[in-house]
Amino acid sequence: MTTLPTWTSSSGTTRSARTTAAWRCSTNEQDQPSPIPVGSLERRTHEDGGDDASSANPWAEWLTLHGTSRYSLGTKRGWIDFVNGAPREDFATLSRSEMDELDGESLVDYNEVRGVWHANAPVIKTPQLQRVNGIFEQVLASSHRDGDSLRGSVLLDSLPGLGKTTAATRFGRTFDRRQRRRYGHLTAYGSPRLPVAFIALTANMSLKNLNQKLLRFYDHPAAGRATRAELGDLAVDCVATAETRLIILDDLHFINFNHRNGMDLSNHLKWLANEMPATFVYVGVGLSQKQFFDEGLHHSEAAYAQTSRRATRCTMAPFNIKTDGGMRAWVAMLQVFEGRIKLADAQPGCLTEQAQEILRRTQGYMVSVTNLIDRACSLAISTGAETIDSRILASVVVDNAAEDASTG
Numbered sequence: 001m002t003t004l005p006t007w008t009s010s011s012g013t014t015r016s017a018r019t020t021a022a023w024r025c026s027t028n029e030q031d032q033p034s035p036i037p038v039g040s041l042e043r044r045t046h047e048d049g050g051d052d053a054s055s056a057n058p059w060a061e062w063l064t065l066h067g068t069s070r071y072s073l074g075t076k077r078g079w080i081d082f083v084n085g086a087p088r089e090d091f092a093t094l095s096r097s098e099m100d101e102l103d104g105e106s107l108v109d110y111n112e113v114r115g116v117w118h119a120n121a122p123v124i125k126t127p128q129l130q131r132v133n134g135i136f137e138q139v140l141a142s143s144h145r146d147g148d149s150l151r152g153s154v155l156l157d158s159l160p161g162l163g164k165t166t167a168a169t170r171f172g173r174t175f176d177r178r179q180r181r182r183y184g185h186l187t188a189y190g191s192p193r194l195p196v197a198f199i200a201l202t203a204n205m206s207l208k209n210l211n212q213k214l215l216r217f218y219d220h221p222a223a224g225r226a227t228r229a230e231l232g233d234l235a236v237d238c239v240a241t242a243e244t245r246l247i248i249l250d251d252l253h254f255i256n257f258n259h260r261n262g263m264d265l266s267n268h269l270k271w272l273a274n275e276m277p278a279t280f281v282y283v284g285v286g287l288s289q290k291q292f293f294d295e296g297l298h299h300s301e302a303a304y305a306q307t308s309r310r311a312t313r314c315t316m317a318p319f320n321i322k323t324d325g326g327m328r329a330w331v332a333m334l335q336v337f338e339g340r341i342k343l344a345d346a347q348p349g350c351l352t353e354q355a356q357e358i359l360r361r362t363q364g365y366m367v368s369v370t371n372l373i374d375r376a377c378s379l380a381i382s383t384g385a386e387t388i389d390s391r392i393l394a395s396v397v398v399d400n401a402a403e404d405a406s407t408g
């Protein structure tokens, strides 16, 4: 068993109980453990000396162990909780008569458990995700270069809601675990190893803010007080000390590369890539149009932009069922969701038989798909329908873009 030794969980006892137990279950998000019967949850509570309330109600215990995670990926503690996390423990779906036998509180908790379960679908290895992973792996091949050679970088550039952040963070997590397994949790100099840094940019990003965000990830005490000139050097130090090998910069579209400020930031990103022995993953919406590659240079000078030669562009597309392959991938993805629905009357086919309609409602965007299915499950529970049929689907309201596109 592998556990991270030095970090305490940011969210207290509950979280550490979950991360430790969960880490033991599996290190692969795709590996879903087989369902455990309700009885075994009860037994474990007795063995652990749990209180009467939770032993009488296994769903409350499930929520304690597997409730919503509140970590923030932009801090090392949050990132480590994410890296240590694992799939939630599966449970058997109750029939209508089994639900009738529950007392009021247990039924409320059982429904809450189902809510958490449906809201947190596992990441599915869609063709889009696999393609992105393949490109990341290729670019990372140049991370074997010695420190005096520049490593490549990758730009994940697509429309909103297609799964860019999901793809980048899941890749980062796998990479992080692999590095720790190989090299241990401490560096050769005894510092805690942090193989991956994740930084999400915000509006009106300045050069100073960017460096501060990097330092905040490492929990560096000078993040709030160092001068602008010092911040960059401190950030380089943090990366070197923790032997960070992959740096993910998300929501890069907050930088306007055409603006003077944006050109400074673009040059600063190049400086960081030169100074830091890490591979950079840049993620954002419409970065190509925002002249990320051209560094804000005018058309005639764009050939001088180094970024265009250093970064590899990679995109994601929505599902499209016009081809047989596209339809197969869409149905396969819906089947994964279908297989984990916890509704008493849900039958195989409850989603796949409505594949065309679900595509019309979501346009094949992952964010809209997860919203639609999650909300449909919630509605099926609250109305007592206990399945997803065409009436439930029709009653679900999805995000604005998907509604506009499906009604327009």
Ligand SMILES: Nc1ncnc2c1ncn2[C@@H]1O[C@H](COP(=O)(O)OP(=O)(O)OP(=O)(O)O)[C@@H](O)[C@H]1O
Binding pocket: 121, 122, 123, 124, 125, 126, 129, 159, 160, 161, 162, 163, 164, 165, 166, 167, 285, 366, 367, 368, 370
């Ligand atoms: N492969 C996947 N399997 C299951 N769910 C996914 C997958 N990819 C994305 N999702 C879900 O879709 C939603 C949107 O994903 P994500 O935030 O990664 O998109 P994004 O492209 O980064 O969006 P934005 O441009 O708004 O930042 C999330 O709730 C995520 O859980």
Ligand SMILES: [Mg+2]
Binding pocket: 164, 165, 166, 250, 251
């Ligand atoms: Mg995102």
